[in-house]
Amino acid sequence: MQSQMLPITMPSPTTLFRTENGDDVEDEKHSRLLLSSSSSSSSLSSNKDDNSKEKMPFLSRALSFTHITHLISNKKKHKRRRGNSSDDSLPSFSRQQSTLTQEVTHAASETYLITRLGFELLRYLGVGYRWITKFLALGCYAMLLMPGFIQVGYYYYRSRQVRRGIVYGDQPRNRLDLYLPENSDDGPMPVVAFITGGAWIIGYKAWGSLLGQQLSERGVIVACIDYRNFPQGTMSDMVKDASEGISFVCNNIADYGGDPNRIYLMGQSAGAHIAACTLLEQATKELGEGDKTSWSVSQIKAYFGLSGGYDLFKLVDYFHERGLYRSIFLSIMEGDQSLRRFSPEVRVQDPSIRSAVQLLPLIVLFHGTDDYSIPCDASKTFADALRRVGAQAELILYEGKTHTDMFLQDPMRSGKDELFEDILSYIHAGDSAALAKDAVAPPRRRLVPEFMLKLAHKVSPF
Numbered sequence: 001m002q003s004q005m006l007p008i009t010m011p012s013p014t015t016l017f018r019t020e021n022g023d024d025v026e027d028e029k030h031s032r033l034l035l036s037s038s039s040s041s042s043s044l045s046s047n048k049d050d051n052s053k054e055k056m057p058f059l060s061r062a063l064s065f066t067h068i069t070h071l072i073s074n075k076k077k078h079k080r081r082r083g084n085s086s087d088d089s090l091p092s093f094s095r096q097q098s099t100l101t102q103e104v105t106h107a108a109s110e111t112y113l114i115t116r117l118g119f120e121l122l123r124y125l126g127v128g129y130r131w132i133t134k135f136l137a138l139g140c141y142a143m144l145l146m147p148g149f150i151q152v153g154y155y156y157y158r159s160r161q162v163r164r165g166i167v168y169g170d171q172p173r174n175r176l177d178l179y180l181p182e183n184s185d186d187g188p189m190p191v192v193a194f195i196t197g198g199a200w201i202i203g204y205k206a207w208g209s210l211l212g213q214q215l216s217e218r219g220v221i222v223a224c225i226d227y228r229n230f231p232q233g234t235m236s237d238m239v240k241d242a243s244e245g246i247s248f249v250c251n252n253i254a255d256y257g258g259d260p261n262r263i264y265l266m267g268q269s270a271g272a273h274i275a276a277c278t279l280l281e282q283a284t285k286e287l288g289e290g291d292k293t294s295w296s297v298s299q300i301k302a303y304f305g306l307s308g309g310y311d312l313f314k315l316v317d318y319f320h321e322r323g324l325y326r327s328i329f330l331s332i333m334e335g336d337q338s339l340r341r342f343s344p345e346v347r348v349q350d351p352s353i354r355s356a357v358q359l360l361p362l363i364v365l366f367h368g369t370d371d372y373s374i375p376c377d378a379s380k381t382f383a384d385a386l387r388r389v390g391a392q393a394e395l396i397l398y399e400g401k402t403h404t405d406m407f408l409q410d411p412m413r414s415g416k417d418e419l420f421e422d423i424l425s426y427i428h429a430g431d432s433a434a435l436a437k438d439a440v441a442p443p444r445r446r447l448v449p450e451f452m453l454k455l456a457h458k459v460s461p462f
Helices: 065-082 092-125 129-144 146-158 205-216 235-256 270-287 312-322 326-332 351-357 377-388 405-412 418-427 432-439 450-459
Strands: 015-018 024-027 032-034 162-167 175-179 189-195 221-225 258-268 300-306 362-368 393-398
Touching: 129 146, 129 450, 146 162, 146 205, 175 205, 175 235, 189 205, 189 235, 189 270, 205 221, 205 405, 205 418, 221 235, 235 258, 235 270, 258 270, 258 418, 270 300, 270 351, 300 418, 312 326, 312 377, 362 377, 362 405, 362 418, 377 393, 393 418, 405 418, 405 450
Parallel strands: 015 032, 032 393, 189 221, 189 258, 258 300, 300 362, 362 393
Antiparallel strands: 015 024, 162 175, 175 221
16 A cells, blocks of 8 residues: 655745656645656555564674774784885785785675674574565565676775775774765865664665765765664664764865865664764754864754654654564663654754754755655654754655665666755755756666666565
8 A cells, every 4th residue: 555645734935846747836845745657556564463572681792893904914014024124125016916905804804794793683683584584585685786786896896986994983883985076176075974774783884885976976075984783882882983973074074175164964764863863962962061072063064864763752663563673673772761862853842952953954854755664754753843943954755765766776777866866956056067067967877677676676675
């Protein structure tokens, strides 16, 4: 059954609906509804209640990439002490071979980390019908999109425009990737600090490589920030990591050609939730007496939330029915008592932090109407709550789009990408030269055949 659109009841100035043929129609709602010819309907299958499980203690922290590289570094130093001092006379191909070895070591160590976390997570969750079916669906989904993943992976590991694994903190996975435009002659470039999704469990900085490649081709620097996932960390750890990553971007991006006065914060799915929590917590800190801050909310031009959830009280039971069981979700969020703290929609309505809410930048929320991982009502109600307390908030809905359509499938198609163009319209607003280049930019090339993208849409577990 196709999801029902709930109107936003707050009065607002006239906005636009964009139809398939590109015509703009006036409407008295806050949001723009983008109609897509690729919309499809799907129904929520009823799930049987799973047996209650006894809570298990948090698992041991996985081996960090920092520790692995430290061991490798020590081994290299030990070998150098035993060798001769003729390193400078080595031919250039030896240095190239060393670089390749470092690349392989980097990839292997991060793969080891992700794999170990995955197995620890499976041990924590146990084996149940819902998780087995979801993993099977995920496998089919990944295979259908594999032609695109291979091309993106090649770009990620081989492109000179990608700076991988830049350390921004002292905790495991405190690293970020930078995607740099090839042409930096136009002066300091706008920056997007991106927090990837992954249900707070399987998030990883490389998940943003397709977005990074697209935006960097249009003159935008993208910083994909990694963070500790559950069970390696809980929600407060994720917010702390995200804040330190944003701080690094704000204070160092000028060294990479970025404009520290044009930084945009973006998150997708769980990453949108983490980024919103981080932004609100930073605004609250700035009003606190004696609180030291390494970056300011005023440095963020706008926040882009893609397919996020912002009220955990409304989502805990919904996620439980979808397979993210209540006991696990509450462990991630540090218990019932922390749900309010990590629910931005609830917190912005607290009169005690009203002054902090006024510090927030423009909030732009993007959501697909056929998103069943996190229903689009999550963005609607958050936008309403923000407007009620005087914050700037805009909502853009994409008809027939699911949780992954806008972030994965659509960018792998050729032609125009609605979400991508909407994001650029905010970043390049007021920049006539950039807007002129956007108008004549060549369309994206296709990465995956259309029939495989449609099948992926149907089997997606998200």
